[in-house]
Amino acid sequence: MSADGFETLAIHAGQEPDPTTGAVVVPIYQVSTYAQDGVGGLRSGYEYSRSANPTRSALEECLRALEGGARGLAFASGMAAEDTLMRTIARPGSHVLIPDDAYGGTFRLFARVLAEWGVAWDAVPADPEAVRAAMRSETVAVWVETPTNPLLNIADIAALAGVAHDGGALLVVDNTFASPYLQQPLALGADAVVHSTTKYIGGHSDVVGGALVVADPELGDRLAYHQNAMGGVAGPFDAWLTLRGAKTLAVRMDRHCANAEQVVRLLAEHPKVGSVLYPGLPGHPGHDVAAKQMRAFGGMVSFRMRDGEQAAVELCARTRLFTLGESLGGVESLIEHPGRMTHASAAGSPLEVPGDLVRLSVGIESADDLVADLRQALG
Missing domain, CATH: 3.40.640.10 (Type I PLP-dependent aspartate aminotransferase-like (Major domain))
Structure with a gap:
């Protein structure tokens, strides 16, 4: 064609x-x-x-x-x-x-x-x-x-x-x-x-x-x-x-990216979050390269809890719209603890991920609802 x-x-x-x-x-x-x-x-x-x-x-x-x-x-x-x-x-x-x-x-x-x-x-x-x-x-x-x-x-x-x-x-x-x-x-x-x-x-x-x-x-x-x-x-x-x-990949990705930006804005300002890992942030070490080779910065967001691993695990249990589950990229939002879930096979190796890390797959629901869910879960 x-x-x-x-x-x-x-x-x-x-x-x-x-x-x-x-x-x-x-x-x-x-x-x-x-x-x-x-x-x-x-x-x-x-x-x-x-x-x-x-x-x-x-x-x-x-x-x-x-x-x-x-x-x-x-x-x-x-x-x-x-x-x-x-x-x-x-x-x-x-x-x-x-x-x-x-x-x-x-x-x-x-x-x-x-x-x-x-x-x-x-x-x-x-x-x-x-x-x-x-x-x-x-x-x-x-x-x-x-x-x-x-x-x-x-x-x-x-x-x-x-x-x-x-x-x-x-x-x-x-x-x-x-x-x-x-x-x-x-x-x-x-x-x-x-x-x-x-x-x-x-x-x-x-x-x-x-x-x-x-x-x-x-x-x-x-x-x-x-x-x-x-x-x-x-x-x-x-x-x-x-x-x-x-x-529908294109239209979904546009919404994933837009919603992720709203979620990142909340996380970056929240006192219980130690750091946000998202290439769309100007302070991310790969931001300039990502801006050069990507159309937008994606729907995946990771962040580290200031109070450590237990706080990360507990947060994963408190969300209501973000479903606790492995995988990513679906229309629904997911939350997980990589160290105990998707990346457990790397435990004890040089590729072990931080215990205080939380990973989000930001879906295409209402951005306001997703932000409100994370806000209540973070307390």
């Missing part, structure tokens, strides 16, 4: 009306196998739904278009996408750099799964000079999240792409927190983008999924081979739900 506005692509890329019925929404092709036109003759390119499914194909094309890549691939979860990527680009003896405040599931994958396969890793700040100093001849990838989960640090994607490429490595960016609406890493020099589509892209807390989008068609072909060979694919109904969520 010729139109290239983000909102237009979200609604139309890969989603032409059904040629048989004229249905304007991609059907759910809940099918495992397909009739073939003779031995070895595929009908419309489909033979078995692990290899390809029309609903998943529509989602993959939409994701490719939204990230501006050469190939998009949809998976059963974000972790399935990460594992498939690493099994494709790494081998026993390879080395990877990950952020020193990486998501707990990513840390677990490298520290307790890939390490047993012989892949070495180091956790370093996502600073170009720190990354350059940690590069080895065996380094195959520099892995960054921006903003990070849950400390909301910012990585300079363009600068890190230069460092990674100078060392012969790929730059992989987990774009889950920003979403392709707020940030497009491939346009800044990244080689691969990872998403948990469970979060903002799906957007309704009703489906688990993951995605990879890559800049190089040859890497895309290799990933597609491993996607089929390893089998962690998105099912057709999950793909359909994710595709439906993607249609």
